[in-house]
Amino acid sequence: MTLLRVEGLTRSFGARRVLRDVSFRIAEGEIVGLVGANGAGKSTLGDIIAGTTAPDSGLMTLQGHPYAPLSAEDARHLGVGVVEQLIRIDPELTVAQAVFRGTAKARRPQAELRRQAQVLLAEVTLHIDPDTLVGELPHFVYGLVEIARMLAEDTRLVVLDEVSAALLPDEVTGLHAVADRLRRQGRGVLYISHRLPEMLEVVDRVLVLREGRIALDAPSAALDPVGLAAATIEGTTPVPLPRPAADPEPARTALVPSRPAPVDGEVVLQVRNLRVPGHVEGVDLDLRRGEIIGLTGHRSSGVREIADALSGELPAITDEVVLRGEPRSTGSPEPAPVLRLPAYSPDEDAFGVDPGETIARTLTDEPWGALTDLRTEIAQLRGVIRTVHSLDVKTLSIRTVFGALSGGDQHKLALARWMASAEDVVVVHEPTRGLDVRARQQVRQLLLEATAHGTSVVVVSVDPDELAECCDRVGVVSGGRVATWIDTQDLTADAVLDAILAAAAAAAA
Numbered sequence: 001m002t003l004l005r006v007e008g009l010t011r012s013f014g015a016r017r018v019l020r021d022v023s024f025r026i027a028e029g030e031i032v033g034l035v036g037a038n039g040a041g042k043s044t045l046g047d048i049i050a051g052t053t054a055p056d057s058g059l060m061t062l063q064g065h066p067y068a069p070l071s072a073e074d075a076r077h078l079g080v081g082v083v084e085q086l087i088r089i090d091p092e093l094t095v096a097q098a099v100f101r102g103t104a105k106a107r108r109p110q111a112e113l114r115r116q117a118q119v120l121l122a123e124v125t126l127h128i129d130p131d132t133l134v135g136e137l138p139h140f141v142y143g144l145v146e147i148a149r150m151l152a153e154d155t156r157l158v159v160l161d162e163v164s165a166a167l168l169p170d171e172v173t174g175l176h177a178v179a180d181r182l183r184r185q186g187r188g189v190l191y192i193s194h195r196l197p198e199m200l201e202v203v204d205r206v207l208v209l210r211e212g213r214i215a216l217d218a219p220s221a222a223l224d225p226v227g228l229a230a231a232t233i234e235g236t237t238p239v240p241l242p243r244p245a246a247d248p249e250p251a252r253t254a255l256v257p258s259r260p261a262p263v264d265g266e267v268v269l270q271v272r273n274l275r276v277p278g279h280v281e282g283v284d285l286d287l288r289r290g291e292i293i294g295l296t297g298h299r300s301s302g303v304r305e306i307a308d309a310l311s312g313e314l315p316a317i318t319d320e321v322v323l324r325g326e327p328r329s330t331g332s333p334e335p336a337p338v339l340r341l342p343a344y345s346p347d348e349d350a351f352g353v354d355p356g357e358t359i360a361r362t363l364t365d366e367p368w369g370a371l372t373d374l375r376t377e378i379a380q381l382r383g384v385i386r387t388v389h390s391l392d393v394k395t396l397s398i399r400t401v402f403g404a405l406s407g408g409d410q411h412k413l414a415l416a417r418w419m420a421s422a423e424d425v426v427v428v429h430e431p432t433r434g435l436d437v438r439a440r441q442q443v444r445q446l447l448l449e450a451t452a453h454g455t456s457v458v459v460v461s462v463d464p465d466e467l468a469e470c471c472d473r474v475g476v477v478s479g480g481r482v483a484t485w486i487d488t489q490d491l492t493a494d495a496v497l498d499a500i501l502a503a504a505a506a507a508a509a
């Protein structure tokens with residue numbers, strides 16, 4: 001039976017027509033994937049369904065009744081909830097309070113909330129104490145807490161907007177188990193994602209949003225990641241590609257071809273026996289000029305702490321640190337910041353950029369608009385327009401405020417700005433998180449151009465596809481050490497995935 005019916009939805013922002021004539025259905029007990037290029041309007045569509053944005057025209061029905069929510073609260077009351085990747089929850093709340101906030105049970109005593117929260121948290125595979133303060137949780141967990149709230153509210157339709165983007169492979173498996181449970185309970189799920197290979201593993205049907213319309217509506221069994229990625233890009237014909245019957249579990253096909261040749265430059269960063277008390281037990285790193293190495297591993301593997309030690313956020317002890325041929329403080333005997341490599345992370349609020357500032361101002365360092373040199377100003381603005389064009393940012397003007405861009409477009413521009421002013425040895429977290437297939441190529445191009453000019457990069461990521469696409473070799477961290485290095489010739493998304501899972505299994509044994 002149809003749960004949600006959407007007919008002829010339109011939505012514009014100023015002169016930009018984002019949704020033109022969107023029609024589709026979601027059945028009870030169905031998980032529907034929604035994919036499309038950055039700026040295609042996926043979040044806008046999700047927001048309309050979840051009541052945070054109103055459509056300009058069009059109709060929706062929920063379980064056969066007219067559905068036109070006036071707010072997110074109204075939508076939740078009617079049985080529709082949205083979970084976003086960068087969701088904010090008051091850090092002062094306990095997890096139990098967070099699970100029941102905004103529900104009829106919110107005012108019940110903490111002991112009662114605690115008991116009931118525990119059951120719901122177990123359902124979303126979150127094994128944490130419900131008395132923990134939200135502020136003490138890593139940010140990636142917020143989405144799962146929010147899904148527990150959906151379960152508490154008996155939500156009929158759950159919109160998952162890029163929730164898997166920041167998750168490790170087995171966490172994605174946990175998320176999929178939750179989605180599957182929702183399906184078996186007869187609820188509906190709209191699953192928005194750019195991580196196509198994983199998404200295809202769980203959804204029943206896929207919608208491709210392109211040029212404001214549903215360009216493809218096909219069962220997932222008829223699609224493969226490469227064909228689906230092509231269907232999201234404007235100008236290509238959406239053709240469902242049959243999956244070979246003889247290969248029920250096809251290998252993860254690279255959506256972006258891997259880097260052509262390994263580099264063989266001088267070592268610009270050498271670290272010996274890096275230790276972060278309680279987290280990192282002795283890591284050696286050799287980073288060559290123009291090289292991109294990847295680091296990955298579980299939340300408790302120590303990978304985050306290695307990255308934080310490299311950027312000076314965590315004190316560390318080493319036997320030796322040599323940067324650009326110069327010995328550095330080893331942090332011995334007392335832990336101390338041993339390096340201060342610049343680090344970029346898409347986790348920062350608004351990507352570390354003022355969301356109220358225009359694109360033009362965001363991408364120029366000089367304060368322009370003052371009485372300065374006109375030629376310089378023109379050159380700067382030309383540079384901004386070139387960047388916006390080359391990164392294919394969906395905007396009608398460089399005077400658009402940064403915060404009005406789609407999440408992917410914000411991330412691309414923020415990273416480009418950061419790379420342009422960064423030093424020659426840097427740490428980059430999740431460079432392609434939330435980006436479509438073309439944008440991933442553009443970011444990879446940014447990295448390649450930087451490395452061609454001698455920049456060396458440490459990429460820290462949870463995404464096997466990203467690591468295989470961007471890096472020359474990848475270290476998989478487990479128990480505070482690099483358990484495996486995967487070299488260029490063996491570097492595939494499958495190899496990274498297998499190594500992460502093997503390291504996690506070994507750590508748990």
Ligand SMILES: Nc1ncnc2c1ncn2[C@@H]1O[C@H](COP(=O)(O)OP(=O)(O)OP(=O)(O)O)[C@@H](O)[C@H]1O
Nearest residue numbers: 013038039040041042043044394404405406407408
């Ligand atoms: N409040 C707003 N004001 C102006 N423009 C907006 C606003 N919200 C969204 N847009 C525009 O609508 C378009 C679609 O944005 P949306 O966030 O829905 O895309 P998306 O498909 O979710 O992209 P991504 O994959 O990058 O998250 C973008 O071009 C964006 O600039």
